[in-house]
Amino acid sequence: MEVSTYHTHTNFSDGKNTHEEMLKKAIQLGMREYGFSDHAPMIFPCSWSMKQEDESAYKSIILELKERYKDQIKVYLGIEQDYYSTPASGYDYLIGSVHYIEKNGVYLPLDESPAKTRENVEKYYGGDALAYCEDYYKLVADLYNKTKCHIIGHLDLITKFNEIDPIIDTTHPRYIKAYKEAIEKLKSTPVIYEINTGAISRGYRKSPYPSDEMIDIIASQNKPFVICSDTHSTSTIDTNLESEKQRLKDKGYTYITALSDIL
Ligand SMILES: [Zn+2]
Ligand SMILES: [Zn+2]
Numbered sequence: 001m002e003v004s005t006y007h008t009h010t011n012f013s014d015g016k017n018t019h020e021e022m023l024k025k026a027i028q029l030g031m032r033e034y035g036f037s038d039h040a041p042m043i044f045p046c047s048w049s050m051k052q053e054d055e056s057a058y059k060s061i062i063l064e065l066k067e068r069y070k071d072q073i074k075v076y077l078g079i080e081q082d083y084y085s086t087p088a089s090g091y092d093y094l095i096g097s098v099h100y101i102e103k104n105g106v107y108l109p110l111d112e113s114p115a116k117t118r119e120n121v122e123k124y125y126g127g128d129a130l131a132y133c134e135d136y137y138k139l140v141a142d143l144y145n146k147t148k149c150h151i152i153g154h155l156d157l158i159t160k161f162n163e164i165d166p167i168i169d170t171t172h173p174r175y176i177k178a179y180k181e182a183i184e185k186l187k188s189t190p191v192i193y194e195i196n197t198g199a200i201s202r203g204y205r206k207s208p209y210p211s212d213e214m215i216d217i218i219a220s221q222n223k224p225f226v227i228c229s230d231t232h233s234t235s236t237i238d239t240n241l242e243s244e245k246q247r248l249k250d251k252g253y254t255y256i257t258a259l260s261d262i263l
Helices: 019-028 052-068 114-125 129-141 143-147 173-186 212-220 241-251
Strands: 033-036 074-082 093-097 100-103 106-109 192-196 225-228
Touching (some): 052 074, 114 129, 129 143, 129 173, 173 212, 225 241
Parallel strands (some): 074 093, 192 225
16 A cells, blocks of 8 residues: 555554554555554653653664564654653654643643543633633644654544534634644644544544644645554554545645655
């Protein structure tokens, strides 16, 4: 297949499979490249991110696979760096993502469950879901500055549960202003954005991140997209990658098929 995926997880964070199982499946699918990007260790205790003490093993496993499979697939050593991750070094590339908002000294998870999201919006924002989104996009706007990431991960993750439990009015002028400001702030940086199909394979959404409106704005900045599956198991490595490639093609938008194009 023409497209690869660079947003992937293993059992070093919240994925189900080992590095080698994931890589073998990618080879079987005919991918020419593959990027590992487990969740980086966080600055606070977190059940689904990599543990600090596992990071050197994570790197050496990937470097060993990179060498061993080099005739079959090009492997990249990446990491998904959260706004609140410990600083990263020694990686081929970084995906910058926001999974938490720090509010009044508490780290609010954005993608835990619809019930948790409702509870947090009520408790910390007095029910103002748009204020919650405004705080989120301020962090997104600062992602490059904070992490020096190459790829912005799931740009509108804040809407993860909005199809099954709509609490955010994504047509509201305040919502639109918030994301437009983030995209505008990131415009002058070298970041590109991923089309992320992860929530589709997990049954939360019918459409990928980010929304069509955001995709149109980003495309107008002449930034290419990278299409990623944000996979957590061997069965979802290629979910919707080809159809998203076709969708971008039909719109006349550009995408990369080799990460070396942006590194
Ligand atoms: Zn993520
Ligand atoms: Zn991820």
